[in-house]
Amino acid sequence: MKAKFRLLVISVLAVAMLTAMTACGNGNGSGDSEKSSGSSADAVTTASIVNDADALVKALSKDGTWIVATLGDLKVDQDIVVEGEFHDKGDASKEIYRKLALYTQDENHKITESFKLTAPKMTVKSENFKIQGGTFVGDVYVEAKGFTLDKSATVDGNIIYTSDEFKNAATVDGKVTGKTSVDAVTSASIVNDADALVNGLSKDGTWMVATLGNITVDKDIVVEGEFHDKNDPSADIYRKLALYTQDENRKITDSFTLTAPKLIVKSENFRLQGGTFKGDVYVEANGFNVHKTAKIDGNVYYANDAIQKSAKIEGEVSGNQEVK
Structure with missing residues (x-):
């Protein structure tokens, strides 16, 4: 019974996240208010709702999805590489954009729960990648333009840019507990x-x-x-x-x-x-x-x-x- 109940809870959360993700475009940390012009199902067909380390690593890879959302705290024992070109809501006609959502939200797009993602390192190679909600525990290495740390998110570690160009193109409104620096050798x-x-x-x-x-x-x-x-x-x-x-x-x-x-x-x-x-x-x-x-x-x-x-x-x- 406990196993069935857990699966039911996860399924309900997944449905709630899928419904909410139709509005998860380029908004800010209190939850995004932008509505999708298409149906809810169409807007999120390429989203990944993950609840384990392997699924998260795959979803953020070049073979993954435009948005990855977690349902709880996750710990990854390997470096995470965010790579590949993706577009807002998986629509090639929209802007290049990618997002990691470390939270759940209600029907009013307000964050209801935030989560931690822990890994030795996250290397960002996808352009216009945003971390929103929750906390990433580890160092972030930025090798692409347009990195964004939303005001609702925290990096519990350092952010290292591999060029001044990438640093200047970044938007960091969230909290960074460590140092922010440029170190070309990291690339x-x-x-x-x-x-x-x-x-x-x-x-x-x-x-x-x-x-x-x-x-x-x-x-x-x-x-x-x-x-x-x-x-x-x-x-x-x-x-x-x-x-x-x-x-x-x-x-x-x-x-x-x-x-x-x-x-x-x-x-x-x-x-x-x-x-x-x-x-x-x-x-x-x-x-x-x-x-x-x-x-x-x-x-x-x-x-x-x-x-x-x-x-x-x-x-x-x-x-x-x-x-x-």
Whole structure:
């Protein structure tokens, strides 16, 4: 009987939330008063009402929904990544918008109960993402424009922006118990396995990838996409693979070897620094750079003369350097 009663309560809450979410557009913390022009069912068909950690993580992923609402306190043991492009009420004709609702509300759109969501970290990659109602316990890393912390919400932790642009585009009306800062290095990938390294250097990766040890990749690595120094769009185009660790004085403490059949460089102004890449490098973009601390144990092939002339090779190359 207790199990049936619990399911009934959850079902009733879910129905109440679905009905209320038709008005959960871009309003503020006392509950949103904007009415949907469509039916209640149509407005919320793409909403997620979640009551467990796995469902929440999935709903906030790139395969998730435009709005995610909780029915109680949740604790997630992994980092939460909010990514993908979504639109208000799941309507592609409306503005880009996404929302995490840590509360329930009544028929007058007044918050009736607020909840806590706890996780080591939340990384926000979706544009115009809002946290409304309740408390997120953990640090928030903002890597997209338009982040909003509603006046009804709290971040019990720090908010770290990966560029000044993202900080300036944010609206923080709620409470932040920790510090608010800009730290471009937080958008770097620190990797220790082949899959993470390949992803970090892909077009969906980061401006800098740093390794923590020797890594062997069984397939060709493709470095592609346009990135900027320290992830700041106002800075120069620049990308870096750091095959080393360093101390607080930025002196290299340990260097590593990355082994792969090929490293294909399609990102402009890509630098290899520290450590050794073992394999052949195919350069298809201007500004390729091998720092004096780095070594290529293989050949370097350039797509044309102009690309070769734009390269800066200060480190050691054991094989040939030629246009091919």
